[in-house]
Amino acid sequence: xxxxxxxxxxxxxxxxxxxxxxxxxxxxxxxxxxxxxxxxxxxxxxxxxxxxxxxxxxxxxxxxxxxx
Ligand code: SF4
Numbered sequence: 001x002x003x004x005x006x007x008x009x010x011x012x013x014x015x016x017x018x019x020x021x022x023x024x025x026x027x028x029x030x031x032x033x034x035x036x037x038x039x040x041x042x043x044x045x046x047x048x049x050x051x052x053x054x055x056x057x058x059x060x061x062x063x064x065x066x067x068x
Pocket of ligand 1: 014015019020023034036060062064065
């Protein structure tokens with residue numbers, strides 16, 4: 001992990017399968033058969049990735065997405 005890369009996480013205990021993350025940010029999140037999202041990237045390595053994850057965090061209704 002480079003110095004600037006930040007880890008993207010999903011708390012599946014909190015996720016309510018609303019799908020906002022993968023509808024709005026399909027390059028970072030994808031749908032799975034059971035409705036939970038999957039991560040297409042584990043790290044946000046660029047300013048644009050970080051911006052996109054921050055937007056996903058804002059639209060996620062359950063606060064399940066993290067950037068650490
Ligand atoms: S937006 Fe949040 S609640 Fe909805 S699927 Fe993604 S992580 Fe789950």
